[in-house]
Amino acid sequence: MKAWDAIVIGGGHNGLVNAGYLQRAGLDVLVVEKNDWVGGAATSRELTPGFLYSNCSYVCSLFRPEIMRDLELPRFGLQVISYEGGAVFTRDGDYLANYRDHDAHRREFARFSKRDAEAYDRYSRDVTRQCRFIQPLLMRTAPDPTSFKPRDLGELLYLGKKFAGLTAEEMALTLRFWTMSISGFLDEYFETDVIKANFALSGIIGTALGPMSPGTAYVLLHHYMGEVDGSVGAWGYARGGMGAVTKALAASFKASGGTIRTGAEVERVLIRNGRAKGVVLAGGEEVHGKLVVSNADVKRTFLKLVEEKELPDIFLRRVRNFKIRGSSGKVNIALDSLPQFPALPKDSPVYRADMHFTDSIERMERAYDDWKAGRWSADPFLDMVIPTTLDPTMAPPAKHFMSCFVQYAPPKIGGRDWTDADRDGFAESVVAQIAEYSPGFRDRIVHMEVRTPREIEAEVGLTEGNIFQGELTFDQLLFNRPVPGYAQYRSPVGGLYMCGSSTHPGGGVMGAPGRNAAAEILRDLAKPTLHMSPAHDVI
Amino acid sequence: MISPFTNAALYDANMNRHVKIGSARTLAQSHFRTLRLGTPFQPRIDALALTNDWYNWAGYRAPHSLWDEELEYFAIRSQAALFDISPMSKYRIEGPDAEAYLDRVTLRDVTRLKPGRVHYTAWCDDEGFVLDDGTLFRLSPTRFRLCSQERHLPWLLDSAIGYEVSVEEETEAIAGLALQGPTSFAILRDAGFAGIERLRVFDLADFAHDGAAVTISRTGFTGDLGYELFVPADKALSLWDRLMAAGGLRGIRAIGYTALNRARLEAGLIVANADFTTAGHAIRADRLRMPDEIGVGFMVDPNKGHFNGRRPIFEARAKKQLRHVLVGLEIEGNIPAEHATVYCKKSQEVGLVSAAMWSPMAKRNIAIASLQRPYGDRVVDDLWVEIYALRELRYQKLMKRAKVVPRPFIKLDRRTANPPADF
Numbered sequence: 006m007k008a009w010d011a012i013v014i015g016g017g018h019n020g021l022v023n024a025g026y027l028q029r030a031g032l033d034v035l036v037v038e039k040n041d042w043v044g045g046a047a048t049s050r051e052l053t054p055g056f057l058y059s060n061c062s063y064v065c066s067l068f069r070p071e072i073m074r075d076l077e078l079p080r081f082g083l084q085v086i087s088y089e090g091g092a093v094f095t096r097d098g099d100y101l102a103n104y105r106d107h108d109a110h111r112r113e114f115a116r117f118s119k120r121d122a123e124a125y126d127r128y129s130r131d132v133t134r135q136c137r138f139i140q141p142l143l144m145r146t147a148p149d150p151t152s153f154k155p156r157d158l159g160e161l162l163y164l165g166k167k168f169a170g171l172t173a174e175e176m177a178l179t180l181r182f183w184t185m186s187i188s189g190f191l192d193e194y195f196e197t198d199v200i201k202a203n204f205a206l207s208g209i210i211g212t213a214l215g216p217m218s219p220g221t222a223y224v225l226l227h228h229y230m231g232e233v234d235g236s237v238g239a240w241g242y243a244r245g246g247m248g249a250v251t252k253a254l255a256a257s258f259k260a261s262g263g264t265i266r267t268g269a270e271v272e273r274v275l276i277r278n279g280r281a282k283g284v285v286l287a288g289g290e291e292v293h294g295k296l297v298v299s300n301a302d303v304k305r306t307f308l309k310l311v312e313e314k315e316l317p318d319i320f321l322r323r324v325r326n327f328k329i330r331g332s333s334g335k336v337n338i339a340l341d342s343l344p345q346f347p348a349l350p351k352d353s354p355v356y357r358a359d360m361h362f363t364d365s366i367e368r369m370e371r372a373y374d375d376w377k378a379g380r381w382s383a384d385p386f387l388d389m390v391i392p393t394t395l396d397p398t399m400a401p402p403a404k405h406f407m408s409c410f411v412q413y414a415p416p417k418i419g420g421r422d423w424t425d426a427d428r429d430g431f432a433e434s435v436v437a438q439i440a441e442y443s444p445g446f447r448d449r450i451v452h453m454e455v456r457t458p459r460e461i462e463a464e465v466g467l468t469e470g471n472i473f474q475g476e477l478t479f480d481q482l483l484f485n486r487p488v489p490g491y492a493q494y495r496s497p498v499g500g501l502y503m504c505g506s507s508t509h510p511g512g513g514v515m516g517a518p519g520r521n522a523a524a525e526i527l528r529d530l531a532k533p534t535l536h537m538s539p540a541h542d543v544i
Numbered sequence: 545m546i547s548p549f550t551n552a553a554l555y556d557a558n559m560n561r562h563v564k565i566g567s568a569r570t571l572a573q574s575h576f577r578t579l580r581l582g583t584p585f586q587p588r589i590d591a592l593a594l595t596n597d598w599y600n601w602a603g604y605r606a607p608h609s610l611w612d613e614e615l616e617y618f619a620i621r622s623q624a625a626l627f628d629i630s631p632m633s634k635y636r637i638e639g640p641d642a643e644a645y646l647d648r649v650t651l652r653d654v655t656r657l658k659p660g661r662v663h664y665t666a667w668c669d670d671e672g673f674v675l676d677d678g679t680l681f682r683l684s685p686t687r688f689r690l691c692s693q694e695r696h697l698p699w700l701l702d703s704a705i706g707y708e709v710s711v712e713e714e715t716e717a718i719a720g721l722a723l724q725g726p727t728s729f730a731i732l733r734d735a736g737f738a739g740i741e742r743l744r745v746f747d748l749a750d751f752a753h754d755g756a757a758v759t760i761s762r763t764g765f766t767g768d769l770g771y772e773l774f775v776p777a778d779k780a781l782s783l784w785d786r787l788m789a790a791g792g793l794r795g796i797r798a799i800g801y802t803a804l805n806r807a808r809l810e811a812g813l814i815v816a817n818a819d820f821t822t823a824g825h826a827i828r829a830d831r832l833r834m835p836d837e838i839g840v841g842f843m844v845d846p847n848k849g850h851f852n853g854r855r856p857i858f859e860a861r862a863k864k865q866l867r868h869v870l871v872g873l874e875i876e877g878n879i880p881a882e883h884a885t886v887y888c889k890k891s892q893e894v895g896l897v898s899a900a901m902w903s904p905m906a907k908r909n910i911a912i913a914s915l916q917r918p919y920g921d922r923v924v925d926d927l928w929v930e931i932y933a934l935r936e937l938r939y940q941k942l943m944k945r946a947k948v949v950p951r952p953f954i955k956l957d958r959r960t961a962n963p964p965a966d967f
Binding site: 098099100102104106107108109111112113116117119120121122123124126127130133134137170171172174175194350352353354 | 569570572573574575576577579580600602603671694695696697698699701713824825826827829
């Protein structure tokens, strides 16, 4: 029976990045994907005729340009288009916009507070300084602080030197950034509620924490260190939806000789004498491989696909305690016309940007209170975009696709599983909120896809529906991600690697975990990595 | 347990959505349609803008040139030039503690700045790094105007805690004009500003204009005889017309920034974020500068009490930790050395030229450069600049000798003459 050089479990973006790099290093790689399509949480499916959704992830910034280049993704159809700013609607009938033009941005803030308008520069300087500190760490394997291997010592030294290179003020800021709440952090710069709410959203997205919870300031940074073609911090749409990212990855992988099997759910990893030897598919088919790489999150990988007896106790305990709490849902809506928002001037660029309705930190925190009580938020936080205002490929002319990221949605409702009625109630909370700001909104709806943590876990396979495959709090970052001692993409089982967002540097459609894991695997195989271009300089 | 959210009004507010408030705030929404604002003088400037050569000055549409940047420069030096400075950040600082407050936040001794006087100053963050430089106008014993390139409202407000003082941003409310050049005095006199001859350099006074007051100071950014005028925005056009009418026979011309920038370089004056990076914007820690590192160390007054950045500035001086120095250079030849690298002994890189030109007034090739000490400070011999002159798609690389020289590069007697001459 054929033994593949490597079997990658899961055709999400990191799995495909990993497979792409391994295949191009000369390995014979198989990707097994349980769904009939690839993409994981970066998919675009046509669920109603003529409309293409970004079913889970919906905007692009973190995806590393080095990977796009190495795997020739533009050749396979990937285009990322920057979009314009955004806005928070206020309850008094106004809105606060973010404009790309620096002076327009300042004038907009000055409508609410002249002081905050001018505070933005210092805020953006400080955030940029921190991003520059962290960005170079993304494409490096985190050092093992307990190891005395020259490489780990070298990496530790690199970290230490980078930290020592900061001024005293910056060091203080770094520590604060990694530990503070986003609300507390923003209080140091701004005084106006809606302006703080405007920035705080990046601190809570995908995280089962509220804006007042310690650790959320880092989450904001995580959303700021991306780029669109050198424009750091910018966000864009993948043309054709986020599925275009994985479509291009899959095409690139296949073009380099790789094989993808869809509709092939892995039941467990085949382990003999403590070494991974392949996978067993649902139905019992055994597929053999010299090594196995899991794109699934750390909980799914080690609590569902690997038998407990194969794992050390302490590792198991830490995996069980890994925080991967579901906090969000997704509502994708096909619209027969562009919704109107009376608060917005008709020619406002905000229609082409992200829109929000939560205009104070308190409202966000209250939405989180519902999560703690095991309910979806009655007054949810929405990150809403209409990509079809810029992307002509996702809906027929004049018709639109609207993507609503919705927070908070708990993994269980009052301790029990979600029901269909719960799902409908959750969807109604979203539609009701939008309709309040957009009269006639309901009449424009052609079709709707509603995804609570239940649907996300069942379809995408993300435990509890957590979009980052584990929260991005400091206790779960760098050499602690996902588990201390196993932060270098290897696991206690020989030949079994991890390449998903549960590993360093974490979630978002970034691709860095997949690439870093490939580098480690090739290192173990003593294969060259010349096809991996070095991480771009941060100068 | 008491809920941390005592603001019950939050949910009540939900009931009142879409109550449109016809306030100034909602009226201001439309700004997104005009990304580059016009200043209060824009109708007049637009009418003169033959080159249509604009740049973005703090969100305003400002002219690089209006008809000919060379000739505009000579208008400054031979007649009188009118330059719109309205986009400058302006802050009104008022109150019984205004003097003490400004003494605390800026470098120079404000207690020695008398009402009716202006001084050039700078201010630092708590680490002693320069946030900006600018001019401080003392309009009365308790009222000041601070003009600068960058914006500082949060910093000014935070620093005001504990002082009986109000700080208000008035950039849009106040229009500003610089009238610079040998005939500027005669024009103001002919325009009917009686008593203008009494203004000595750095004096200011209010004059009647169109039912309001115009504040005129004998200041400027050219090293020439010149004045700056500030009026309420709604009196801007009538002021412009008054000056143009009076200046018709004395060669008055409106100019753009390129010409002014040449004049300021001859005068040896520095521009924030061109000759140094301000602490409010510097992302790289090694770009931060203390006053002694950008040539404004003379402002630091050891005899006054606490001011922002005092301890680190004196510590750096005592421990000789100052790493950079800003110098004037005279470079052989006549090819401007803009953004050229400075070398010692033609080999060791020691700094960068931030501004350079052939000076028509000095007939010398001049430059402002930032060097790493001890170069430019104790070591001034054997300095060179490498000029990459792009000529018809080829770099002509020149290694030219540079000499550290004092600034200003030109000194014009007419700038300080009392009373000023007609030209």
